[in-house]
Amino acid sequence: MQHALTVQQLSLSRTPQAQHWHDATLTWKKVSVLKDISFELPQGAVMGLVGRNGAGKSSLMRCLVGLTPPDSGHSQLLGCDSLQLSDSVRERLGYVAQTPDLLDGLSGHDHLSLMQQAYPGFDLNYALRLGVRLDLPLDRQAQHLSLGDQQKLSVLLALAHQPELLILDEPVASLDPLSRRNFMRELFNHPAQDLPRSVLISSHLLADLERVVTHVCFLREGRVQLVDEWDALLEHLRLVVTPEAWATEGVVCQRRCGTLQHTVVDLRQCPHTALPTSGQPLTMDDLFEELNA
Ligand SMILES: Nc1ncnc2c1ncn2[C@@H]1O[C@H](COP(=O)(O)OP(=O)(O)OP(=O)(O)O)[C@@H](O)[C@H]1O
Numbered sequence: 001m002q003h004a005l006t007v008q009q010l011s012l013s014r015t016p017q018a019q020h021w022h023d024a025t026l027t028w029k030k031v032s033v034l035k036d037i038s039f040e041l042p043q044g045a046v047m048g049l050v051g052r053n054g055a056g057k058s059s060l061m062r063c064l065v066g067l068t069p070p071d072s073g074h075s076q077l078l079g080c081d082s083l084q085l086s087d088s089v090r091e092r093l094g095y096v097a098q099t100p101d102l103l104d105g106l107s108g109h110d111h112l113s114l115m116q117q118a119y120p121g122f123d124l125n126y127a128l129r130l131g132v133r134l135d136l137p138l139d140r141q142a143q144h145l146s147l148g149d150q151q152k153l154s155v156l157l158a159l160a161h162q163p164e165l166l167i168l169d170e171p172v173a174s175l176d177p178l179s180r181r182n183f184m185r186e187l188f189n190h191p192a193q194d195l196p197r198s199v200l201i202s203s204h205l206l207a208d209l210e211r212v213v214t215h216v217c218f219l220r221e222g223r224v225q226l227v228d229e230w231d232a233l234l235e236h237l238r239l240v241v242t243p244e245a246w247a248t249e250g251v252v253c254q255r256r257c258g259t260l261q262h263t264v265v266d267l268r269q270c271p272h273t274a275l276p277t278s279g280q281p282l283t284m285d286d287l288f289e290e291l292n293a
Helices: 057-064 087-091 108-118 124-133 147-159 177-186 206-212 230-236 284-292
Strands: 003-014 031-042 046-050 072-077 093-096 165-169 198-202 215-220 223-229 237-242 251-257 260-266
Touching (some): 003 057, 031 223, 046 206, 093 147, 124 177, 147 177, 215 284, 237 284, 251 284
């Protein structure tokens, strides 16, 4: 199977920035923000990258697109090392950073013209149609757009050259529900290519993600907690609630919740008959809570 993205044992540490001027002279100790991350994104897959604030989602995405070199390990996008992306691979890649990266004095139309010069596969008609569908005022300067409209413009610029691989860091956080739905539909719309589009998308809007992903990767404190096909997790993970703690093969996570014990088990490693009570299937929101509470 061809992979759009491979990540192997990637680790990164950062030095926290001083928060106040009087801290500036302090020596800050490096903290580890990504620890031994490995996973693969199959071609055509849509993977949700999920984790609490500070879990390392943006740091990981910045490493993947070559903006932050990792301390160790490596990653490849479309078969090309992240730190040495060729122009031809860049043309097949779309990246949206968490904070819109726009030129204040330029309008949406100006941004589109710039992108058109940079990307041979840029489809202006598609971009204009998408602008209408997202209800985006393209004639307004970026600095006068609302945060949600700035985010829409960043997304539109990333989609307009019909990339084969999209890396999207919380692209819908400020979008209204209607724009969010339209945008999520666009993710799969890749008319210019025969190959299905591959997407890595981080978001805290788990109910939205759940509807569109084929895969999910849960990050916690810089580590991969769980990565798998979402359908497989829906089918095989069960939440078992008991008064007492109990032990079995295939425990994904366990926690005390008031007077009860919550255990998430994977039925691929623990047969139904080994469960003390019948377990409940989990939504992505439920699973997030069990993994992080
Ligand atoms: N430029 C930086 N310099 C130093 N530390 C950083 C830098 N960027 C991120 N960090 C640290 O790396 C860790 C992971 O941050 P990151 O932004 O990747 O998390 P995140 O999962 O994207 O969070 P959120 O959901 O809030 O966007 C945090 O502890 C953060 O303080």
